Amino acid sequence: MSETIGSPTTTTTTSAEIILRIKDLHTYFYTDIGISKALNGVTFDIPSRKVLGIVGESGCGKSVTALSCMRLLPRSAKIPKGEITFFRHKKNGNGSAAPVEEVDLLKLDTMSQEIRNIRGAELAMIFQEPMSSLNPSYTIGDQIGEAIILHQNVDKAEAENRTIKILDQVGMSNPKAMVKRFPHELSGGMRQRAMIAMGLSCNPSVLFADEPTTALDVTTEAQILDLMRDLQAQLGMTIVFITHNLGVVAQMCDSVAVMYLGRIVEQASIEPIFYNPKHPYTKALLNSIPHAGSREHKRLLPIRGVVPDPYSSIKGCPFHPRCNSFMPGKCDVNVPATVTVDNGHTVRCFLYSDEVEQQ
Amino acid sequence: MIDPVIAQSGDDVLLEVKDLKKYFPVRGGFIKKGVGTVKAVDGLNLFVKKGETLGLVGESGCGKTTAGRTIMRLMEPTGGTIRFNDPKQGWVNLEKMNRQQMRAIRPNMQIIFQDPFSSLDPRMTVFRIVSEPLVINKVASGQELNDRVAELLRVVGLRPEYMSRYPHAFSGGQRQRIGIARALALNPKLIVCDEPVSALDVSIQAQVINLLEDLQHDFKLTYLFVAHDLSVVEHISNRVAVMYVGRLVELAKTDDLYYTPQHPYTEALMAAVPKPDPHMRDRPIKLPGEVASAIKPPSGCYFHPRCRYAKDICSTEDPPLKMVRPEHWSACHFAGELNLRGIVPTN
Ligand SMILES: Nc1ncnc2c1ncn2[C@@H]1O[C@H](COP(=O)(O)OP(=O)(O)OP(=O)(O)O)[C@@H](O)[C@H]1O
Numbered sequence: 001m002s003e004t005i006g007s008p009t010t011t012t013t014t015s016a017e018i019i020l021r022i023k024d025l026h027t028y029f030y031t032d033i034g035i036s037k038a039l040n041g042v043t044f045d046i047p048s049r050k051v052l053g054i055v056g057e058s059g060c061g062k063s064v065t066a067l068s069c070m071r072l073l074p075r076s077a078k079i080p081k082g083e084i085t086f087f088r089h090k091k092n093g094n095g096s097a098a099p100v101e102e103v104d105l106l107k108l109d110t111m112s113q114e115i116r117n118i119r120g121a122e123l124a125m126i127f128q129e130p131m132s133s134l135n136p137s138y139t140i141g142d143q144i145g146e147a148i149i150l151h152q153n154v155d156k157a158e159a160e161n162r163t164i165k166i167l168d169q170v171g172m173s174n175p176k177a178m179v180k181r182f183p184h185e186l187s188g189g190m191r192q193r194a195m196i197a198m199g200l201s202c203n204p205s206v207l208f209a210d211e212p213t214t215a216l217d218v219t220t221e222a223q224i225l226d227l228m229r230d231l232q233a234q235l236g237m238t239i240v241f242i243t244h245n246l247g248v249v250a251q252m253c254d255s256v257a258v259m260y261l262g263r264i265v266e267q268a269s270i271e272p273i274f275y276n277p278k279h280p281y282t283k284a285l286l287n288s289i290p291h292a293g294s295r296e297h298k299r300l301l302p303i304r305g306v307v308p309d310p311y312s313s314i315k316g317c318p319f320h321p322r323c324n325s326f327m328p329g330k331c332d333v334n335v336p337a338t339v340t341v342d343n344g345h346t347v348r349c350f351l352y353s354d355e356v357e358q359q
Numbered sequence: 360m361i362d363p364v365i366a367q368s369g370d371d372v373l374l375e376v377k378d379l380k381k382y383f384p385v386r387g388g389f390i391k392k393g394v395g396t397v398k399a400v401d402g403l404n405l406f407v408k409k410g411e412t413l414g415l416v417g418e419s420g421c422g423k424t425t426a427g428r429t430i431m432r433l434m435e436p437t438g439g440t441i442r443f444n445d446p447k448q449g450w451v452n453l454e455k456m457n458r459q460q461m462r463a464i465r466p467n468m469q470i471i472f473q474d475p476f477s478s479l480d481p482r483m484t485v486f487r488i489v490s491e492p493l494v495i496n497k498v499a500s501g502q503e504l505n506d507r508v509a510e511l512l513r514v515v516g517l518r519p520e521y522m523s524r525y526p527h528a529f530s531g532g533q534r535q536r537i538g539i540a541r542a543l544a545l546n547p548k549l550i551v552c553d554e555p556v557s558a559l560d561v562s563i564q565a566q567v568i569n570l571l572e573d574l575q576h577d578f579k580l581t582y583l584f585v586a587h588d589l590s591v592v593e594h595i596s597n598r599v600a601v602m603y604v605g606r607l608v609e610l611a612k613t614d615d616l617y618y619t620p621q622h623p624y625t626e627a628l629m630a631a632v633p634k635p636d637p638h639m640r641d642r643p644i645k646l647p648g649e650v651a652s653a654i655k656p657p658s659g660c661y662f663h664p665r666c667r668y669a670k671d672i673c674s675t676e677d678p679p680l681k682m683v684r685p686e687h688w689s690a691c692h693f694a695g696e697l698n699l700r701g702i703v704p705t706n
Pocket residue numbers: 029031036037038056057058059060061062063064065074076128244310
């Protein structure tokens with residue numbers, strides 16, 4: 001299982017356990033009021049066949065990271081710098097180790113046949129707003145069937161059979177009737193299941209799930225989370241689970257990447273993130289939430305200030321104006337580099353190393 | 360019939376809602392045959408004590424917002440009584456009041472809305488938004504008005520210099536503070552908070568929750584706090600009411616409701632709370648199916664099709680609300696007999 005296929009142009013530590021490698025990714029939006037620097041050097045590896053959570057406050061770049069990988073950014077966006085490598089595992093049915101091919105996703109034209117083949121079939125995404133990503137004028141069956149026809153080279157009848165099977169898999173009662181329904185005829189929970197079914201329809205290697213349960217009630221959310229965990233285990237999928245709900249992260253993820261203002265500030269497996277967080281931002285996020293089931297009434301500890309707007313630029317560590325551990329003359333001068341504090345636990349903070357990010 | 364939930368209009372009670380109903384007519388959709396009725400609130404009973412926070416929870420569409428607005432007479436009730444203990448007039452029946460009579464009561468009851476982005480008029484400055492209730496009620500004018508608005512902004516942690524700005528120049532948390540400043544303008548007794556922090560990031564959410572707690576303490580406010588985040592509700596509430604399809608199914612002190620629930624629906628809610636602790640992933644109870652329709656609710660107990668404890672009687676007879684333990688009400692035929700699990704305590 002430790003097969004490594006390194007190409008001369010990429011790093012030599014490529015492992016078969018990584019499915020996507022994102023390096024120094026910069027994504028900017030060019031708008032009327034200036035350049036919005038949504039991603040400012042995002043670097044992280046996405047482990048294969050695991051659930052990786054991406055957390056952080058609104059606007060920190062969670063969705064843009066996923067859209068950049070999917071090559072689905074709007075026209076106003078540019079990627080001036082960075083690499084996204086997809087380690088494509090040739091599918092061989094039984095899920096055993098197979099040769100890996102490296103695809104440089106950013107080199108592909110967004111309209112090329114190759115990216116279209118990858119999108120949906122190998123990298124799929126569940127979008128943040130189900131209503132805006134389901135077409136209101138087509139039935140659920142037609143929308144899921146279309147993706148299947150596109151990628152799996154089957155006829156309409158077979159596509160419908162497969163659609164019914166997937167709807168059944170995602171726990172829709174009476175899937176035969178469901179394929180004939182329009183999105184507005186479904187409840188929020190059922191729509192979300194339809195979205196997941198669409199994401200899964202081509203059995204992708206990586207599923208980006210962008211806030212897939214945020215709009216749902218706790219009981220429905222619990223159903224959907226159970227479903228996603230079961231399917232992930234069953235199909236051996238990689239899930240990138242984007243959310244701002246730390247409770248959901250704790251329930252779902254094997255590892256977590258914490259984002260702040262377009263950068264990953266900490267990444268580790270799930271337990272160290274919750275029981276031994278390093279970055280002051282991660283600690284602050286955990287302290288700010290009420291914990292259900294704690295009898296004593298502790299006052300919440302909010303993070304002071306607000307996320308700065310992405311049009312401005314902050315000198316030094318972008319979190320320093322809100323940080324309780326701010327060290328003047330250090331944090332407001334340079335950007336800390338990402339350093340490894342423990343096996344697989346990385347953090348970007350001068351509390352742990354003086355190493356400065358090279359610009 | 361005297362409903363057990365209703366306190367006897369005691370002096371420590373601020374609001375009493377009895378058999379409150381709000382029906383909406385619906386057309387089209389799946390009900391092709393003419394007009395149906397959504398029973399958004401269908402016989403709600405509760406009371407709110409002076410100075411407490413009563414949490415109101417339940418799944419989307421169960422009628423929380425409709426209940427809050429109907430209680431405030433922002434919507435006309437279809438039936439039932441809403442009694443308010445007005446500081447000047449004493450007990451009054453809001454459902455019987457005409458517009459003019461309501462005008463005298465209204466300053467005592469305010470509402471904070473869910474969405475800080477659409478609830479403030481984008482064409483009004485912060486000054487106008489916050490001062491409007493004071494102007495309408497002719498409480499202050501001129502320099503006094505200015506001073507009062509500045510004071511209100513300070514109270515909610517905003518700088519008075521922001522007065523001349525427009526809402527778009529503020530973040531979500533700041534906008535929610537503007538809404539709170541406006542709600543406080545007339546020194547209300549009761550504030551209905553309809554999902555006041557749901558649209559906010561966790562960090563900002565904590566700021567607003569702390570602010571609401573401080574204001575409650577400083578101004579002896581009473582909150583009816585509507586939310587679906589059970590962690591937030593546990594944190595802020597003294598007592599909690601659980602609704603299911605337009606009805607109250609359980610009401611108790613927060614700890615009693617969370618640790619020793621007396622209704623199977625509450626038990627399922629508690630089990631579904633996503634705990635921010637990766638060691639607490641096991642969910643002993645899973646709630647199947649979807650929330651019942653408020654247009655065509657099931658027979659008997661509305662919860663019976665999803666209930667793991669349902670027996671024959673549950674599909675035929677509607678369970679009345681009964682007091683199971685002191686100050687703990689449940690609308691379940693088997694309340695008190697079932698051994699239900701509460702929330703798993705956090706270490
Ligand atoms: N189409 C766009 N045009 C301009 N700026 C954009 C666009 N899309 C995103 N951005 C900006 O990029 C930054 C990152 O946005 P992104 O949507 O990734 O945030 P997020 O972490 O997903 O937040 P949320 O939790 O609110 O979904 C934000 O500052 C946002 O304003």
